[in-house]
Amino acid sequence: MRTTRRFDALPVYLLATIPQKKRDLIARGVDVIDLGAGDADLPAPPAAVEALAQAAHDPALSRYGFGLGLPAFREAVAAWMETRFGHRFDPLTEVVPLIGSKEGLAHLAFAYAQPGDAVIIPDPGYLAYLGGTLLSEAEPYLYPITPRTNFLVDLEEIPASVLDRTRLLYLNYPNNPTAAIAPLAYLEKVVHLCRQRGIVLVYDNAYSEMTFDGYVAPSIFDVPGARDVAIEFHSLSKTYNMTGWRCAWAAGNPTIVGALAKVKSFLDTGQFMAVQRAGIAALASWKDWVPGNVEIFRQRRDAAVAAFRANGFEIAEAPKASMYLWVPLPAGVPSMAFHERLMQEEGVIVLAGSALGAGGEGFFRISFIASPERIAEAARRAGKVLQSFR
Numbered sequence: 001m002r003t004t005r006r007f008d009a010l011p012v013y014l015l016a017t018i019p020q021k022k023r024d025l026i027a028r029g030v031d032v033i034d035l036g037a038g039d040a041d042l043p044a045p046p047a048a049v050e051a052l053a054q055a056a057h058d059p060a061l062s063r064y065g066f067g068l069g070l071p072a073f074r075e076a077v078a079a080w081m082e083t084r085f086g087h088r089f090d091p092l093t094e095v096v097p098l099i100g101s102k103e104g105l106a107h108l109a110f111a112y113a114q115p116g117d118a119v120i121i122p123d124p125g126y127l128a129y130l131g132g133t134l135l136s137e138a139e140p141y142l143y144p145i146t147p148r149t150n151f152l153v154d155l156e157e158i159p160a161s162v163l164d165r166t167r168l169l170y171l172n173y174p175n176n177p178t179a180a181i182a183p184l185a186y187l188e189k190v191v192h193l194c195r196q197r198g199i200v201l202v203y204d205n206a207y208s209e210m211t212f213d214g215y216v217a218p219s220i221f222d223v224p225g226a227r228d229v230a231i232e233f234h235s236l237s238k239t240y241n242m243t244g245w246r247c248a249w250a251a252g253n254p255t256i257v258g259a260l261a262k263v264k265s266f267l268d269t270g271q272f273m274a275v276q277r278a279g280i281a282a283l284a285s286w287k288d289w290v291p292g293n294v295e296i297f298r299q300r301r302d303a304a305v306a307a308f309r310a311n312g313f314e315i316a317e318a319p320k321a322s323m324y325l326w327v328p329l330p331a332g333v334p335s336m337a338f339h340e341r342l343m344q345e346e347g348v349i350v351l352a353g354s355a356l357g358a359g360g361e362g363f364f365r366i367s368f369i370a371s372p373e374r375i376a377e378a379a380r381r382a383g384k385v386l387q388s389f390r
């Protein structure tokens, strides 16, 4: 039975293989510290849990949501976007509810990319961008994001022959996995180029609320003219510790939003409306609940920076955003070998930089998904493995 070229082009999704490896380690009696996925160990807001419990009793919410879903969820999203960023979106035509932002990020490519087209993707980067591109049979143009450009995609370095064919540009700041942030002046340049060339700008803002030390992440719509070309993705996953709930949205240019909604109308029949009810409750708890949650991540970040430094890793500065530390490895230590040995010999799960693209080689990522004490213990074990490479 022959598979397709687009299927064969998909690489291994390393993070998806970790749960089974983790089970095997635990079965062997290993004390596992899992800092792999961006998947918090902390509870969702009580208001969201309560709303879901109540909504589960309502048979009307057990029916298909279709693309429309609960109009009240769309309205809650639009109200939050206005409170948070000061930008207004029409709840019906400029917002699309998503079953987690991953599916939307990937499915959007089905509307805009086809064989012969190029799609610009940060490397390393969240793999849904690559997945959507490859499944659309378009050509990924992987731009290596490194300290040289402050982990920004420098569009001036991309050849005109590629830009001529580019239909989509994926950008994600605050960034997974590097934790980099983007200055507004940079985003202005990006929007300018996308408008000039008619490129759809896909701005992944999944970490907009996970920021520290007074830093406030912008929306791409803070840039004048962004509405002509951009769609911005948001998710409850990270902000509210609700990864498994699959509740997210995209907002922006109504043509782009409408195109994504149309693709989705053939692929899903909407999200569980009880989860949308819970999403409304989560958004309503933003002001009261989110700062305390972010503070927990700030403490973990500080613990991680201190502990990894103390164990021989070179961390230039504490990240201002996201739930990740992007840790450089000394030259000659391959990230996959480091990851594998740290996991098998010491029971610590981190993500090899190269698992998110060849551009991530020379780094590994830890997620702040354990207590400061456990993160410190993980750093100690990682230091031991690092020593053995020297």
Ligand SMILES: Cc1ncc(COP(=O)(O)O)c(C=O)c1O
Pocket (backbone or CB within 6 Å): 038, 099, 100, 101, 102, 103, 126, 172, 175, 176, 204, 206, 234, 235, 236, 237, 243, 246, 247, 248
């Ligand atoms: C950059 C980025 N975008 C999007 C997502 C997807 O989040 P979700 O599908 O849970 O909304 C993730 C999850 O790790 C991510 O890191």
